Amino acid sequence: MKNKIFMYLFIFASLIVVFQYVNSKKILDASAKRMDSIKILNTKLKDSIAIQKEELSDLSLFDLRYNQEAQDYFYAKNIDTDSLIPFVKNELYKLNEAEGEHPLIPFAASEGRKMQFNTIKMLNHRWIIADFSDGQYWGELLIKYFMVGSDDVEFEVLDYMLYTR
Structure with missing residues (x-):
């Protein structure tokens, strides 16, 4: 009788x-499969990041913050570009508050609306690109700017366009 109990325990343990x-083999195989798919995804994401970094470095060529020659122009005039960028942008945004038609945007707004600048990007020491909208129509401006002294700026619209629907 004791032998039968040990035999049943042995069979049960086996x-x-x-x-x-x-069960462990199935879990390990599933883990290995998941790890392979994660490695493939990781490689794809690294390639994607490398491409995006390259595209971003190309875009930084057209930004006053990264254009050393344009910064040197202001440095020669004792103007700090770190404070200049927000100053010029604020001057353009202040024009949004002007009564009547916008002084720089050459398009009339829809009824009951007003054309306003949305985003402004300073390309270098001379040019700004800005997009504008009245909520229904939108477009872009290429603006030439001049620093008059250290606390005044003049704007001249070089070109503009309004997107069609």
Whole structure:
């Protein structure tokens, strides 16, 4: 009788070990498969990031913050570009508050609306590109700017366009 109990315990223990082995093997195979797919995704994402970095470095060529020659122009005039950029942008945004038609945007707004600058990007020491909208129509301006002294700026619209619907 004791031998039968030991035999049943041995068979039961053997079945548990076989079950654990099969279950662990399935888990390890699934983990390996998931790890391979993660490695492939990681490689794709790294390639994507490399491409985006290259595109961003190309875009930084047209930004006053990264254009050393344009910064040197202001440095020679003792003008700090870190404070100049927000100053010029604020001067343009102040024009949004002008009564009547916008002084720089050459398009009339829709009924009951007003053309206003949305985003402004300073390209270098002479040019600004800005987009504008009245909520229904939108367009872009290429603006030439001049610093008059250290606290005054003049704007001249070089070209403009209004997107069609």
